[in-house]
Amino acid sequence: xxxxxxxxGLIGGSIGLAAKRRLGAEVxxxxxxxxARERGLERETVDRMDDSIxxxxxxxxxxxxxxxxxxxxxxxxxxxxxxxxxxAVTDVGSTKGTLVGEVRGPHQERFIGGHPLAGAETAGxxxxxxxxxxxxxxxLTPTERSSGLLYDRLQRAIADLGARPQAIDAETHDRLMxxxxxxxxxxANVLVQQAAAAAxxxxxxxxxxxxxxxxxxxxxxxxxxxWGDIFATNRDAVAREVELVSERLREAAELIRSGDAERxxxxxxxxxxxxxxxxxxxxVGGELYQLRLSVENRPGTVAEIALALGRAGVNIEDMAxxxxxxxxxxxxxxxxxxxGEAERAAEIVRGLGHNVSVTR
Amino acid sequence: xxxxxxxxGLIGGSIGLAAKRRLGAEVxxxxxxxxARERGLERETVDRMDDSIxxxxxxxxxxxxxxxxxxxxxxxxxxxxxxxxxxAVTDVGSTKGTLVGEVRGPHQERFIGGHPLAGAETAGxxxxxxxxxxxxxxxLTPTERSSGLLYDRLQRAIADLGARPQAIDAETHDRLMxxxxxxxxxxANVLVQQAAAAAxxxxxxxxxxxxxxxxxxxxxxxxxxxWGDIFATNRDAVAREVELVSERLREAAELIRSGDAERxxxxxxxxxxxxxxxxxxxxVGGELYQLRLSVENRPGTVAEIALALGRAGVNIEDMAxxxxxxxxxxxxxxxxxxxGEAERAAEIVRGLGHNVSVTR
Numbered sequence: 001x002x003x004x005x006x007x008x009g010l011i012g013g014s015i016g017l018a019a020k021r022r023l024g025a026e027v028x029x030x031x032x033x034x035x036a037r038e039r040g041l042e043r044e045t046v047d048r049m050d051d052s053i054x055x056x057x058x059x060x061x062x063x064x065x066x067x068x069x070x071x072x073x074x075x076x077x078x079x080x081x082x083x084x085x086x087x088a089v090t091d092v093g094s095t096k097g098t099l100v101g102e103v104r105g106p107h108q109e110r111f112i113g114g115h116p117l118a119g120a121e122t123a124g125x126x127x128x129x130x131x132x133x134x135x136x137x138x139x140l141t142p143t144e145r146s147s148g149l150l151y152d153r154l155q156r157a158i159a160d161l162g163a164r165p166q167a168i169d170a171e172t173h174d175r176l177m178x179x180x181x182x183x184x185x186x187x188a189n190v191l192v193q194q195a196a197a198a199a200x201x202x203x204x205x206x207x208x209x210x211x212x213x214x215x216x217x218x219x220x221x222x223x224x225x226x227w228g229d230i231f232a233t234n235r236d237a238v239a240r241e242v243e244l245v246s247e248r249l250r251e252a253a254e255l256i257r258s259g260d261a262e263r264x265x266x267x268x269x270x271x272x273x274x275x276x277x278x279x280x281x282x283x284v285g286g287e288l289y290q291l292r293l294s295v296e297n298r299p300g301t302v303a304e305i306a307l308a309l310g311r312a313g314v315n316i317e318d319m320a321x322x323x324x325x326x327x328x329x330x331x332x333x334x335x336x337x338x339x340g341e342a343e344r345a346a347e348i349v350r351g352l353g354h355n356v357s358v359t360r
Numbered sequence: 361x362x363x364x365x366x367x368x369g370l371i372g373g374s375i376g377l378a379a380k381r382r383l384g385a386e387v388x389x390x391x392x393x394x395x396a397r398e399r400g401l402e403r404e405t406v407d408r409m410d411d412s413i414x415x416x417x418x419x420x421x422x423x424x425x426x427x428x429x430x431x432x433x434x435x436x437x438x439x440x441x442x443x444x445x446x447x448a449v450t451d452v453g454s455t456k457g458t459l460v461g462e463v464r465g466p467h468q469e470r471f472i473g474g475h476p477l478a479g480a481e482t483a484g485x486x487x488x489x490x491x492x493x494x495x496x497x498x499x500l501t502p503t504e505r506s507s508g509l510l511y512d513r514l515q516r517a518i519a520d521l522g523a524r525p526q527a528i529d530a531e532t533h534d535r536l537m538x539x540x541x542x543x544x545x546x547x548a549n550v551l552v553q554q555a556a557a558a559a560x561x562x563x564x565x566x567x568x569x570x571x572x573x574x575x576x577x578x579x580x581x582x583x584x585x586x587w588g589d590i591f592a593t594n595r596d597a598v599a600r601e602v603e604l605v606s607e608r609l610r611e612a613a614e615l616i617r618s619g620d621a622e623r624x625x626x627x628x629x630x631x632x633x634x635x636x637x638x639x640x641x642x643x644v645g646g647e648l649y650q651l652r653l654s655v656e657n658r659p660g661t662v663a664e665i666a667l668a669l670g671r672a673g674v675n676i677e678d679m680a681x682x683x684x685x686x687x688x689x690x691x692x693x694x695x696x697x698x699x700g701e702a703e704r705a706a707e708i709v710r711g712l713g714h715n716v717s718v719t720r
Contacts, residue, residue: 184576189631221632246609271549272581
């Protein structure tokens with residue numbers, strides 16, 4: 001099998017590595033940036049780099065367009081025109097509706113949009129890994145115009161890369177991603193905006209920024225070029241989600257102002273349950289349990305804990321550090337799946353001399 | 361010096377430990393729950409437990425009321441009536457306006473509200489530590505009715521506990537806390553509400569919940585009794601902040617829908633800068649740098665990294681794990697203060713065979 005990868009960064013490079021190792025495919029790469037071509041070769045993400053799209057896609061059975069969302073329409077069109085009549089062309093962009101709408105014309109039956117849910121936290125071919133897609137959801141957005149034969153080949157190739165392909169229509173994809181991925185970014189942005197405004201208004205300094213603010217705003221202003229493209233190409237779905245949250249917040253403000261303790265309590269408790277259910281849908285090991293402990297924040301403490309759990313084979317699903325203002329002490333929260341596993345983890349941590357509480 | 365601690369949980373217990381060790385004070389405790397009294401004694405947080413408030417405060421120079429916000433008005437009143445004319449009475453509640461407004465009457469000059477910014481992430485006397493307040497901001501809310509002499513004694517005692525006392529009026533305190541602490545909780549609640557609604561609407565399953573959703577909603581539904589009290593006693597300030605965010609989100613939705621890439625980019629970039637500035641105000645070691653790396657999520661990898669950094673004396677200010685769907689691989693972000701320190705950390709991590717990128 002011959003695979004072409006157009007754009008050799010984190011995602012393209014990882015596709016190349018996985019296709020070589022897992023599919024035994026011949027992988028031809030192309031990147032408009034000569035330095036990226038060189039790095040991609042050094043990392044052995046492809047068997048060969050070509051200097052043009054036409055050369056790279058020649059004879060390829062599957063062409064992956066792994067470029068920023070903003071340039072995908074042009075890149076996909078060029079890949080379709082340059083590749084053979086048996087080539088499936090796909091992409092890995094985070095939004096799908098705009099692209100799928102723009103790819104029209106004689107070759108449109110050979111294009112099927114795609115989006116692997118992997119690698120969002122790093123970038124660059126130097127972080128590429130053959131197992132990046134292992135177990136990851138990989139959305140595909142075929143339309144009524146798509147070739148069934150090529151769709152079948154594409155979804156097999158993606159399954160062979162280790163991912164879990166799932167067909168979805170482009171509009172639903174964009175709405176779902178707006179809710180669970182794009183919306184939190186908008187909210188984080190607005191929250192820091194608000195805090196900055198408060199800091200400017202108050203002659204007093206703001207109090208130390210607490211862990212809730214850190215967590216809630218961690219993604220504020222993340223990766224501007226990528227997010228600019230996402231906001232641009234999914235603007236209707238994102239705007240609609242943001243408006244819904246705006247409306248829900250107005251209602252929450254009213255509820256809180258009412259002082260109705262029972263209704264406030266029910267609303268707050270429901271949020272706890274909702275989050276648990278949403279996150280647990282992802283997990284195989286059972287419900288998430290939280291271990292909370294206070295530690296000396298001296299270098300090495302967290303390591304000691306993680307190492308002891310690691311030796312015992314306990315997997316940490318999630319982790320948060322809350323340094324105290326002096327940065328010498330702090331609290332640590334660890335999330336472990338399954339009650340038995342959580343209790344075992346708590347025992348291990350206690351054995352290191354820490355006090356630990358376990359909550360669901 | 362004699363100190364009384366009414367309510368011996370995480371905060372009360374830590375005050376007791378710190379007062380014994382750092383002030384050399386005699387500490388008398390009281391808790392309405394006999395089991396809590398026993399645990400407090402076992403942990404040696406106090407020298408003696410008394411069975412009534414009147415006994416506990418007898419002869420005390422400073423009385424700390426460390427009970428849930430909802431019961432503080434009654435507790436503070438009883439402490440004022442029972443204690444001597446030379447006793448300063450304070451509390452540790454997260455909201456101040458309601459309490460300060462309710463404590464009126466003949467002894468009001470002896471009450472000064474307080475709020476240490478510490479210990480929010482754990483609970484229970486078993487997590488009490490003598491150094492919990494080391495370097496922590498401790499707000500005090502004297503009024504024009506407060507005794508200057510007792511305020512001075514109280515703020516000295518708090519400084520001697522290791523904290524940094526700061527006077528602030530109760531209303532400003534509540535407004536600041538609404539912005540940086542209470543608001544993120546409301547937003548997290550609303551966001552999971554929204555995602556749950558989307559999951560219910562879609563016949564499709566929601567896609568895997570991404571790291572941005574995890575971070576932004578981590579505090580959703582946190583500790584219901586405490587947050588019920590906070591929403592109840594700071595409802596006007598919280599509702600006002602929530603309404604402001606609601607309005608900002610409406611504006612953000614409009615901006616995103618406009619598709620004006622330049623303005624969207626400026627808004628997004630400003631969020632990045634705002635967050636950096638807000639968080640860095642807390643730090644002494646210089647600007648925060650982010651190290652991003654992909655790792656095998658096998659138990660022990662994170663430990664190995666943290667341990668190596670620990671050995672080299674690098675302090676990790678913040679950390680986030682982003683497990684991949686298969687839970688076997690994942691990305692790690694570490695935040696380190698200061699460019700030189702970040703580069704040194706990156707070198708160490710590279711030495712362990714990981715690829716790492718450093719960004720501001």
